[in-house]
Amino acid sequence: MKTNISIIGVPMDLGQSRRGVDMGPSALRYAGAIEKLEELDFQIIDLGDIPINRPAQSDLNDGSNLKNLKQVIEANQQLGDMVDQEVKKGNFPLIFGGDHSIAIGSLAGVSKHYENLGVIWYDAHGDLNSEETSPSGNIHGMPLAVSLGIGHDNLINISNYTPKVKPENIVIIGARSLDPGERAVIRDKGIKVFTMHEIDRMGMSQVMEESIDYLKERTDGVHLSLDLDGIDPSEAPGVGTPVLGGITYRESHLAMEMLEESGIITSAEFVEINPILDEKNKTATVAVALMGSLFGEKLK
Incomplete structure (x- = not known):
């Protein structure tokens, strides 16, 4: 029997500086996400969107170099x-x-x-910055570091525990823009990373086989964070x-198909659509x- 899918929208653009990504959940619904999943015989529970509080002027000088810290914490806790x-x-x-800062709450x-x-962090970026290493102060470049227990105390302790994930249980796929602090x-x-160099040399099929084998050995559930x-x-x-120079559409389909066949994915998020x-x-x-x-659509 197939599991019910609970959809949660997080219309937040406060983890970065370009407006518009808060409309991502609406764009996904408009593009037929729910209908697609229903066609695959899943029971969909759409929980709607989390309300996001915009920062007041007084919040902009809270003593932190991290942009919209208070609001990002509130949204991720919820x-x-x-x-x-x-x-x-x-x-x-x-x-x-x-934006990708919502992965802090997902993983929590x-x-x-x-x-x-x-x-599995499917992303051009590592999102492994902290307040000390970030060139921008944008929290959407920090969620994986936060989940490892690296960063601002109030971020890493969302849901009152830290860390959320061990470094040996992470695979980054598609990286091609890493800051020095992230490297x-x-x-x-010792985080496992398949950069575009590896994808080009090995092919996506081998990258996914190795990723799946690596995670199957050491994990009891896998969260897919797809930027x-x-x-x-x-x-x-x-x-x-x-x-x-990123992953192609067809390579991405192959990756999702192989993840579905593996049966290891237990939660997922799709982020950064503007x-x-x-x-x-x-x-x-x-x-x-x-x-x-990812949820089992086949051509035949």
């Missing part, structure tokens, strides 16, 4: 609580972003239910931080197509 409840009910949490809600949660974390923590900027901007243009920067909702349409493959 998301973590909602995800926690859905996992307790036996439902599959599927989160629609919003999921990880407490697993001894060794695995994470240091990858090196120091649409992992895909090449020629095919997913509606993202705030596009990086040329309709203002998009072309006729193309990026959300790509995301919905990839959801289809």
Whole structure:
């Protein structure tokens, strides 16, 4: 019997500096995400969108270099609580972003239910910065570091525990833009990374086989965090931080199909869709197509 899917929208653009990504959940719904999943015989529980508080002028000088820290914490705490409840009910949490800072809450809600949660970070970036290493102060470049217990105390302790994930349980796929501080974390923590160099040399099939085998050995559940900027901007243009030379549409479908066949994915999020920067909702349409493959859509 197929698991129920609980959809939670997080219309937040406060983890970065370009407006518009808060419309991501609406873009995904408009592109037919719910209809796609219903066609695959899932029972969909759409919990709507978490309300996001905009910062007051007085919040902008809170003594932190991190932008919108208070609001990002509030939203992620609420998301973590909602995800926690859905996992307790036996439902599959599927989160629609919003910028990638929402992964802090996703992982906070999921990880407490697993001894060794695995994470696949499908992204052009490592998102391993902290207040000390970030060039921008944008929290959407920090969620993986925060989940490892690196960063501001109030961020890492969302849901009252830290860390959410162990470095040896993470696989980053598609990286091609890493800051010096992020490279240091990858090196120091021994995080497994398949950059575009490896994808080009090995092919996506081998990259996914190795990723799945690696995580199957050591985890009891795997969260997929898929940032649409992992895909090449020629095919997913509606993202705030596009990086040329990304994963292709077809490679991404293959990756999702192999994850579905492996049976290891227990929660997921699709983030960083910015309709203002998009072309006729193309990026959300790509995301919905990839959801289809992740949840078992087949050509025959």
